Amino acid sequence: MSAGPPPCTQASLAAPFTGLKSNVAFPVTKKANNDFSSLPSNGGRVQCMKVWPPIGLKKYETLSYLPPLSDAALSKEIDYLLRNKWVPCLEFELEHGFVYREHHHSPGYYDGRYWTMWKLPMFGCTDSAQVMKEVEECKKEYPNAFIRVIGFDNVRQVQCISFIVSKPPGVL
Template sequence: MPLASINATPAQASMVALFTGLKSTSAFPITRKTPGRKWGASGEMIEKTVERRQKRMIKNKESTTQSRSRKQAYTNELENKVSRLEEGNVRLKKKGFVSCEYSNTPRYYDGRYWTMWKLPMFGCTDASQVLAELEEAKKAYPNAFVKIIRFDNKRQVQCISFIAYKPENY
C-alpha cells in the first residue's frame, strides 16, 4: 500500500521547507486614499490638478515678466549713468585739463583740509571768548571761510562743526 510511505521518520518530520519568497502584490489590487482629498469621479481630481498646474504656470510667467522688467530698468539706469559720464568727459575735453599750480600750502580737493587759527581753546566755557576769536580771524583773513569745531575731551571725538563765516564775495 502506497500510504505507508506517508509515515516519515522523526528526522524527516522536523525538516522545514525552503523559503520561496513573497507572493506578488499585483494579484491583490489595493486602492489608497490620500488624507484630505475628496475622491469623486476620477475626472474631478484630474480637473483640479490641471487647474492648479495652469495657475502655477500663470504665476511663473508673471514672475518672469517682473524679473525681466527689473533687469531692463537696471540696464536703462546704467546706460543713463554711462551717457552722463560720457557727456562729462566731452565737456572736460572742451574746457581743458584740471590742474593745480605749485603752492607752499598742502591742498585737499575734497574740502577736508582746514588751516587751524591759533591754538585750540581747551577749557573754554565762555561763548564770548569764541566770538572774539571769530572776529579776530575774520579781520585777519577776510576772504577765507571760518569753521568752528567742538571736541569732546573725554571721548576724544568731534561733537559738532559748522562754518561760522563765509566771505562776502562767495
C-alpha cells in the first residue's frame, strides 16, 4: 500500500487561533447618567393605568378585559380567525365560564377547561356571518350559557384563538 497524503479534514482547514481581537473596534459606551429627574414615573399624578380588581370580577378568556364586543367587532375577530385558515368552533358552558380549582390542587390542573361543543367544528366556513348565525342559535338553545368561539388550526392540530362571545345575563 502506498502512503498518500493525509486525508483533508474539517479541523485541518480551519485557521489557527491567533488571539483575542483588540477592543478598539468596539464602540465607546457613555457613562451612566445618574440624573433621574427626566425619566418618566408612575407618580401620584399618573392615573391612566388600572389593574384588574381581584375581587368580584372574573377573567374569562382573551379580550375579557374589554367591554362586551358589538356584533360588528365580533365579526371582525371571526374574520381574523378565518383569514388565518383556522376552523371556527363554538363551545358553551352552563355553570362556570372561567378556569377554577375545585377537585385537585396540583400545579397545572384546572377545572373548567373543557366545555361542551356546539355541533361540529365548522370545516369549510368562509364567512363570519355563518359563525354569528350559529352563535345566535346557541344563545336561543342555552340562554344562560357562556359561549365562546375557538379557532382551530387543523394542520398543526392546536387551538390558536379562543374568546367569549356571550355571557349569561347579569354576569360581568
